[in-house]
Amino acid sequence: MTDPILSLSDVHKSFGPIEVLHGVNFALRPGEVHALIGENGAGKSTTMKILAGYLSQTDGEVIFEGNPIRFDHSDEAEDLGIIMIHQEFNLAEHLAVDQNIFLGRELKKGWRLDHGEMRRRSAELLQRLDCRVDPATQVNRISVPDKQMVEIAKALSRDARVLIMDEPTAVLTERETEVLFEQIERLREQGVAILYTSHKLSEVKRIADRVTVLRDGTMVRSGMVEEFSEHDMATAMVGRELSDLFPPKAEGGAETVLEVRNVSVPGMVENASLNLHRGEVLGIGGLVGSGRTELAEAIAGLRPRDGEVTVKGTALPPGDISAAVKAGLVYLTEDRKGAGLLLEKTLRENLTLPLLSEFGNPLINRRKEEAALSKAIEDFAIRAPDRGMAVGDLSGGNQQKLLLAKTLLSNPEIVIIDEPTRGIDIGTKQQIYQLIADLAAEGRSIIVISSEMPELIGLADRVVVMHSGEITGEVSGADVNEQRIVKLAMGMDAEPEGTAA
Amino acid sequence: MKITLVATTALAGALALPAFAQTIGVSIPAATHGWAGALNYHAERTVERLEETYPDMDFVLTTTSDPGTQVSDLEDMVATRGIDALVVLPFESEPLTGPIQRIAESGTWVTVVDRGLAQDGIEDLYVAGDNMSFGQTAGQYFVDNLDSGAKLVVMRGIPSTVDNERVEGFEAALEGSDLEVLAMDHANWNRDNAFTLMQDYLSRFSEIDAVWAADDDQAVGALAAIEQAGRSGEMIVVGGAGMKEMVDRIRNGDETVPVNVTYPPSMISTAIEMTAVGASGAAPMTGEFIIASELITQDNAEDYYFEDSPY
Amino acid sequence: MTDATAKKPAARRSSVNLQAIGPVVALIVLVLIGISLSDNFLSYANVTNVLARSAFIGIIAVGMTFVITAGGLDLSVGSMAAFVAGVMIIAMNAMTERMGVTLPVVLLGMLIALFSGFAAGMINGLLITRAGIEAFIVTLGTMGIYRSLITWLADGGTLSIGYQMGEFYRPVYYGGIAGISWPIIVFALVAIIGEIAMRHTAFGRHCAAIGSNEKVARYSSVAVLRVRLITYALLGLLVGLAVVMYVPRLGSASSATGLLWELEAIAAVIIGGTLLKGGFGRVWGTVVGVLILSLIGNILNLTDFVSPYLNGAIQGVVIILAVVLQRNTGPAR
Known part of the structure; x- marks a missing residue:
């Protein structure tokens, strides 16, 4: 040696x-x-x-x-x-x-x-x-x-x-x-x-x-x-035995809660269509840069788009995030530090930011905010040594949990989660997977975007795969396996349009 | 003032002759305070009048708010307009001496107004007010009219040569008298600054007999502060430069504002007119024309009141 | 916990305290210096003078606090004040001719000032938010435009309100309730409302969020453009309010009116602990900053402490010291 x-x-x-x-x-x-x-x-x-x-x-x-x-x-x-x-x-x-x-x-x-x-x-x-x-x-x-x-x-x-x-x-x-x-x-x-x-x-x-x-x-x-x-x-x-990483998959109901028709974002996404059912976890796979994030952001009103997005029969106007939130659709960004959290601000200020009007108008009710934070800390098992600390000083896992709490604050029915566990340790990962399963069990509908193949396979009952801006196919049930997804993601197994159920 | 009259007369005579077609550049500071505003007013009016009377004559008028821009303006005038003569009120002496010297050396007629260059003998004609005399006239009035031992406060302008010369003249006049100058601070030829400064003088000194505000904008601010403190009547205020409102108060025998000192912004008209004559060679116009400051009193105020002047 | 989690809270807590008291310490030191150098410093007249003259910059600086907190900047407020004052004087003179020296003329004049300020602020805001031009450039441009417009309106000279009207309007600056003059009352009200708005309303929180990270704010469904626009419009409105208090003082406006007010307002905001890059704002700090700036001038006028040529240097030193007092962590990283 x-x-x-x-x-x-x-x-x-x-x-x-x-x-x-x-x-x-x-x-x-x-x-x-x-x-x-x-x-x-x-x-x-x-x-x-x-x-x-x-x-x-x-x-x-x-x-x-x-x-x-x-x-x-x-x-x-x-x-x-x-x-x-x-x-x-x-x-x-x-x-x-x-x-x-x-x-x-x-x-x-x-x-x-x-x-x-x-x-x-x-x-x-x-x-x-x-x-x-x-x-x-x-x-x-x-x-x-x-x-x-x-x-x-x-x-x-x-x-x-x-x-x-x-x-x-x-x-x-x-x-x-x-x-x-x-x-x-x-x-x-x-x-x-x-x-x-x-x-x-x-x-x-x-x-x-x-x-x-x-x-x-x-x-x-x-x-x-x-x-x-x-x-x-x-x-x-x-430091302890890990049980199964992924909780059992939830099977979605029949009711379609989100309908995406021919959505395009110039240069990023072309004619993407998909459906999301109540209580289902839908995966979106594909390589980084395949347009997954852009599609999600277009659906959530964060990007200008063509095409239709309908939540339970109501069309969402493009580029209007507040309308999407009001309709019960929220998006959790993959860019936790750049677009998700205000790193210099406290947990409380971050948690309530998207929904401040609910915490008193015109004056914010501080006590109500603190109560919401206490609840979030408990529900999401956020470990913060000090409630008044800046979010940037939290560990990545705890930041992600806070971001989840923040995104879910408006009690949404449809949650799009982009890279739910990027840069997070395995213990926290497991907690987040459990949380996603719980959300689905409560009757919420989830879209999970992930670059980690095991994550997609472990969480989603149905996976839509994208390749250079287009949806190249969809797999479900027993077909959700690495081989099939990788092929679609490389654009090698493109099925004809309109396979999305 | 007298010289202005002489010059205008000369011009009237000289221009009766057929004038050469010529371009005259005029560069003066922008209207950032009252006096400069009046300067602009007089310059524009003179240019308009001359252009109307003598279609062959062409004027290029520029206003600048800092020495750097003034240098560029001058260069542009020479390069793109091919001026035959230049009338310039230098923003500051030092930085403009070089550029103006080069213009003069190229054969262009140069008239310098009010602020002398750092080097003698560059300009063909020098027309100026007398800052020493401006301060001295005010100082002399105080010496002659205040009781012995009277207490004064002084407001200075923007720290500059002009301000220094005025204060020098003022102090020279006071020398040997037993008037006491309590304090001297800068109010930057600005009404608001003068108001603030006067408020603080009034807090600081329980007895003030006279204020030399040195400029009428400053006098306006000082007067407002004195009125606010309810101490009108305790002191007199002497400004300077003959602002309309001040002359009006003198005319009406205001006790607080008994006199004023001239520093005529119309000197620019004199300079432009003399340049038009001198540069065309119609009459010899070189040398120095110094316009001394005069005291405006209730008796002669009517002569200094111009209804339609902005100042 | 992480290295980061463990290390920063402790440091942060102590820095918050020092940051908070920094400007206050500077203010107290200045007051003590004032008391020791001049017997008249604490006189009723002097205190009233200092507070009243702080009101214009102060009212504007409160608005500036929101703009800067939201990551913006407005260089045009000084010129805007001069321009609005000019518009107000011209309008009031015109109305006086028709309606005489009456209360409606004063009230209309005030409305016109408030509206012109608001409109000018909206123009800045729209150019910044809708046309997407840098705030620095937009307001640098409008700064020059308003300054030229007032010079033009005044024909290079000074616009003055008619004598009788001036006397009638005068009490708005010089009068007051219970010995407290109107400018002080208005400044105090604006500061209190501003402080509440900054700390306890969604608007204030949104400003801080946008200044801290615009993208995060947008992703959190904060109406970024609208909040930005409101900060500029609000600042314009407050400039109008400052002008309402300013015009009755000397009854005039010229191209020298409001000269460098923008820098004084920005300096006051920063001295008060608001971050120049945005993300954190403190209205009460701004008030302390304004008072610090006013007191420096006042103390220098009340004493022969230094050569008047050095006034600017003293101001510069105090401004820098006031900010240094807030930084206990050495150079900013």
């Missing part, structure tokens, strides 16, 4: 009076992919930030090549080749891809910037990642997975010796994930030490050499990946 390049020895970390890491021991070795797994809030991010010099430990040591080291700034770590790719991208949105890749380390010809060389090298790096983005494109124009690739290209350009990746695959499709893994394998061969976190345990199994499980700031298990089954990992993370 090679010697560790970077390790933590009995590291403690406190924020104010609260200790979040209670003595973590941990070693990264050259040419090894090390997966760090744990529930949200287990201390993964803190551990990674200490390794990459963004935070300094309260106690214990960080050891680089055998010598204790203390970083005052992440730049010092970067100079040693320790590079971290953040879950929220660190890209300058208004600069071009190549400008981002070489940001702060611009190549120069004399005193002038060498644009040609930077562009050429960027193109080369992106090519290695099988990413077709033009290096001259502005970053705010490229898709989320492409941004991830740019981040990785940026790390590659720095000759990383230690690469720390915080959930790099959360926003990638399976194909893109595969490309990323090829790169990771290549880096591993070159002797780079890689630390990697993910909530997708199958990926961990697939790519990691070594696994460390954190729970509540303590290292509970560590070993070679062969020693773990996925089930072992999940159990170690949660």
Whole structure:
């Protein structure tokens, strides 16, 4: 076994009076992919930030090549080749891809910037990642997975010796994930030490050499990946036996509550039609960028559209979200931080925002708001150390639960949930799945959009699949399986129009 | 004032001769306060009148609110309108000296109005009011008419050369007298600022015998504050520049406003007219014309009251 | 819990306190300085003067608080005030000719001022929300337009209200109830209503939500464009109200009226703790900010503390200090 390049020895970390890491021991070795797994809030991010010099430990040591080291700034770590790719991208949105890749380390010809060389090298790096983005494109124009690739290209350009990746695959499709893994394998061969976190345990199994499980700031298990089954990992993370992840599927009634006819969003969705029955969980599958989100947003009145959307016989005007909400149709966004929650505001302010008029007019009844929050915290099992805290300080899972509570506040009959469990730990996932099943059992109708195949298959009784803006088919009952959905999603099994029941 | 008359007479005579076709550029500050407003009023009227009388003559009138724009305006005039003569009231002396010098060197006739350039000998003609005399006239009036030991407060304008010269003249007149200046602060030639400043002077000093507001806009603000405090009659207020309302009060024998000091905005008319004559070579018009400030009293107020002037 | 969950609440709580008292501390310090430097500082006349002269900027700044909280900006309020004052004076002079010096003329004049302000604010708001032009550009444009219009209306000079009418209208600035002058009463009412609207109504909450993250607000079915529009229209209306109190003071308007009021109003809002980028607003803080700005000028006038040439520097230092007092976390990240 090679010697560790970077390790933590009995590291403690406190924020104010609260200790979040209670003595973590941990070693990264050259040419090894090390997966760090744990529930949200287990201390993964803190551990990674200490390794990459963004935070300094309260106690214990960080050891680089055998010598204790203390970083005052992440730049010092970067100079040693320790590079971290953040879950929220660190890209300058208004600069071009190549400008981002070489940001702060611009190549120069004399005193002038060498644009040609930077562009050429960027193109080369992106090519290695099988990413077709033009290096001259502005970053705010490229898709989320492409941004991830740019981040990785940026790390590659720095000759990383230690690469720390915080959930790099959360926003990638399976194909893109595969490309990323090829790169990771290549880096591993070159002797780079890689630390990697993910909530997708199958990926961990697939790519990691070594696994460390954190729970509540303590290292509970560590070993070679062969020693773990996925089930072992999940159990170690949660600290208890996990029963079945998915509750039994609900079968919808006959009554059609939502009818979508020939809905088009220019350039995004073409002639999409579907029906939703009472008490049913309908899945919408397809690759990222296939128009799923755009279709949902068009239905919910968040985008201009052509075509008809009818809720229980009443047509909804396009582009009018309040009309949709009034008709009992709500949409839960996939972009939790960008479009779902006000991160600097408190839980209470977020919860009641869509329905303020219900909390008193003209003056808001604070007590009524607090009561609603108490109810939401209880109903959705939201874990917040302090009711007055900013939502941005909550863990991802708790944010998602709050977003659910907020979206469901108006007691809607139809709920469209886009990526219900993105970036969420397995324990919370299970709670959310149960919640979706409960909603359906109460007679509400649910549409679930997901990139995670098991999620679609586990939740939905019927799945509509989209491919480049069009609905390519629908599967139901026993046909809801990975093979069928993937084929439709790739556009390989297109059925004629009008299959939607 | 007298010189204005002389010049106008000369012009009337000179222009009886057939004038050359020529373009005259006029660049003055925008109407950001009362006096500048009157300046604009007089400039426009003069230009209109001359254009009507002498169709061959062409005028380019621009107004600016900062020195930078004024420089660009001047460059545009030379480049695109090919002016033969320039009448300019420089926004500030220093930054405009260079650009005006280049215009003068290219052979264009240059008349500078009111604010002198930083370097002598550039302009063909200099027409100006006398800021020293403006301050001195007011100061002299106080020395002559106030009881010994009287207490004064002074409102200054926007910190600038003009303001400094006026205050210098005022202080020179007061020298050797036993009048006491309690305080001197800037009210920026603005009514609202003057109102506020006067309120605070009134809170601060229980005894004030006279206010030198130095400008009639400032005097309006000061008077309103004095009235609000119920201390009218305790003090006199002397403004400056001959605003219509002030001259009217003097004419009617107002106790609080006994006199005013002139600083005629009509000097721009004089300058334009003299330039028209001088640049055409019809009559020799080079040199300096300094228009001294005069005291307006109840006796001569009628001569300084212009019904249809905006100021 | 997460690293984040654990670390921030503690820091946040203490910062909230300091943020809240920062401007108040600055105000108290200024009052103490005033008392120590001048015997007349606390006199009835001086206190009344300072409060009354704060009223114009204050009333406008309350409206500005909502605009800035919702992530907007309005640079046109100073010019708008001058323009509205000009329109009001011209209208009142015209009406006086026909109807004489009567109460209806004053009331109509006030209505015209309020309406013109409201209309001007609506124009800003519509250009920003419907035409989708940056608030900075729109209001920079209208700032120049209104400033030119007043200069044009006044023919480069000063518009004055007829003498008799002026005397009749005068008490609206100089009069009052129980020794408290009208501008102070109106300012106080506007501030109290504004504070309630900001903290306890859906409108205030919506402004903060839009300023914090417009997309989240839109996805939460907040009528983003309408709320934005209302903030500008409301600000315009308050400019009209400020003009109603301003005109009787000197009875005139010129191109120098309301010069730099927009910057003073914005400065007051920021000193008060409202975030310039939007998302959080505090009306009572704005009131404290306005008083701080007024007091600096007042103290400098009451004393020979520094050369008058340095007045601007003192103001600048106090403004920056008042804001620094609110930041206990070092440089903003």
